[in-house]
Amino acid sequence: MSSRINNNPRERRQVMKVNQERSRPLPPSMSRMRAQWVEETVSETVKADNCLFGVIIGPGGSTIKELQVKYNIRVLVPRKGSKDEPITVQGKDKTLVKNAVLRIKALIAEEKERRRVTTPVSQTLCIPKALHGKVIGLQGQNIRPITQALKIKIQFPNKNDNSDEVTLTGLPDQVDQGISRLLNLVTRFPPCRA
Incomplete structure (x- = not known):
């Protein structure tokens, strides 16, 4: 049946007319509403x-x-x-x-x-190399409570490295508290004499 419709010239003209009406521009009242x-x-x-x-x-x-x-x-x-x-x-x-x-x-x-x-961060703190052993304590007894309580990692340089830099890694607030506690530990020890 659909093939008859396509072959019928009269019906084809009607379909074309409907398609032309659909593609016409909007009437002025509709254009104004759209613009508004x-x-x-x-x-x-x-x-x-x-x-x-x-x-x-x-x-x-x-x-x-x-x-x-x-x-x-x-x-x-x-x-x-x-x-x-x-x-x-x-x-x-x-x-x-x-x-x-x-x-x-x-x-x-x-x-x-x-x-x-x-987001974890790392901060570096300078502690004189001569105090590293005292700050760490015997078998880590001074820093272990800090690392466990705050869930941070404290990295001291190797014994052969002359660096004073100690790196703390963890969440920002915990790292700040760790720095504060390490500084308190450092102030408990007398300054080193050369």
Whole structure:
């Protein structure tokens, strides 16, 4: 039956006429409505590192969906791998767009702080080489409580190395506390005489 329709010149003309009507430009009233919607849309951007886009999207897109529903906005996140493209927030209500932007910035700041706190760091402290043995203590009795309590690693230079540098590795807050405790140990011992 479909082959009859295609061969019938009258039906072919009707199909062509329908296709032409579909491709016509919008009537002026529709164009004005479309233009008005575009004019009323407020758009703001948020700069973020590419590695933080996942925080805005959330697991399975849950965070971005929640933001869009809560603030009645649209959030456009650049594709993975894009460089220096901001996150775009669009909506009709300027206040809701601003609130959504503030929430997105807060999410980014929270994630940056979480990563800062949970990413191990290394810091170097200078302790005179002559005090290394005393600071370590007999079989490590002075530094073992520090390393175990704070879950950090304290690296002293080899005996043959004349370096004064002691390296502490762990989470930032624990490393800071470790430095403080090591400095307290150092002040308990009298200065070395050459």
